[in-house]
Amino acid sequence: MNSYPLPSYRGILTVDAVAYSKNPGRHLPQLSATVHKVVEAAFARTSELGDSWRPERKGDTGDGCFIIVPAEVTPFLVHPLLNHLQDCLEETAPTLAAIGLSLRLRVAIGIGAVPEDRNASTALNNTFRLLDSAPIRAVVDQSEPGVTLLAAILANRVYEDVILDGFTALRPAEFQRVEATVPTKQFVQTAWLRVPRPTYAAEQSAQGIPVASDRDVGPSLEATSKQTCARPSDISTTINGSVGQNVNADSVTLPPLTLPADFFQFTPPREA
Template sequence: MDAPLHAEPLDVPAELALVAIDMEKYSQIPEAKMAAARCDVDDIVATVLAECELPDPQELPGGYKDNGDGAILLFPPSVLARLVDPLLGRLNGALVRYEQQRLASSPVLRLRASVHVGPLSLPDHRGDAINDTTRLLDSRATRQALSAAKDSGGFLAAALSEIAYRRTVHAGRTPDLGSHHFLGVAARVSDKPGFEQPCRIHVPGLTGPAVRLYLTDATSPTAAPASVPQPSDAPTTPAPGSGGTFQFHGQVSDSTIADRIETLRIDRRQR
């Protein structure tokens, strides 16, 4: 049997999958009710993890980091896809059920979440992976996406790092979630001016285009760059009857959209 390799200071730590959660407006909850609200969140998360047959992060040394109004949970990287699907949808569903049974004196529980994967040393949690996970959680885009969740009757908004998205959704490992359930954004944090990373926003029950209305940092990560017109390019006039495509992401109240529309086809696939 070979002896284990001796870890050197410059060795790359083993990869871990990370999920961070944060309670909305936790600091506004009366102090006497903070512990109970946080306990309810912990119970909901533990129940959903068990439903998804995911390992208990607290069984991994340093696998659970309490942040007061939230936590960072660490998992083996092999379960990364399940941290996206079914975890996010089931977590939102559990929060919906909680709301239906919530006492009027108890606070509403809404969560932001982020999912990432990367090298991280334990038990000291040193590494960029945990910093990036936290910043995705705190990004302006994730906070704005929670407003989309509220308006649609949901209680969760999540951000996936680009690497987590590509290893799970893009790779076809999320049977109930496709690319149209996510929106590409530039994750920025107001008090971290040097941080900007591409990520994917997900609000359970909504498509990416439906969430776009709420975000100021939406991008098109997979779109090809627009071609730059050359001096020899002459402007062209569309041929009569050539048609066009109009996309409306909200209610249209103006009765006049164009001078003349010969054929109108309504695509409801994103409803």
């Protein structure tokens, strides 16, 4: 049996527009072009990625794109690129909103052996599976559409090599471990979620939990100070029952208690 040279290890970024096909058909070309413009702008702001955004390194998927980069710059795909993507999406939002459109992205980051032609590899396939997996779809669905414009999922190998080994400023606690599954593809892998601007409004609303605001923090001190306590003489309760019977009640009301006016006055005893 023969052995074969192992292709070079490379970083992989895959991008997909959320709910792309739900938009009117005449707007799809514009949305597709906007995805590329947003990703390109984010790459331009991430100087550490150099000239990685080149035609021979990227591909178009219709509702998204992918790009292959040298393995050594993979940490910069995680940080600061993800933050730049969120920023670029926020800046693009008003222009799209003016014509009734919006754009949110799912992103997956992988690493592995990728041939020179970059057309097919297990690492690239698995990164696309992560992009389509249940956890990242759920985190997008359960977030506020106007705020959380980007959600990312990292392959476990990226998390171990980049995050745990300290090659970014981000800490492990800033990622959530999930089991990424795509049942139709029989795909299950450990992966890690990262959301630059997380929100949970949709999830809370679905559970009937109102979203807290600075006005939902309980009664004010002024309102509380106006509340008065009942005086003992105002409290009265009646127990109904025959004499000699044991009567059970949640509360007992006694007639108002009246004490002599001099009850609390102390008179010292006279000396003999």
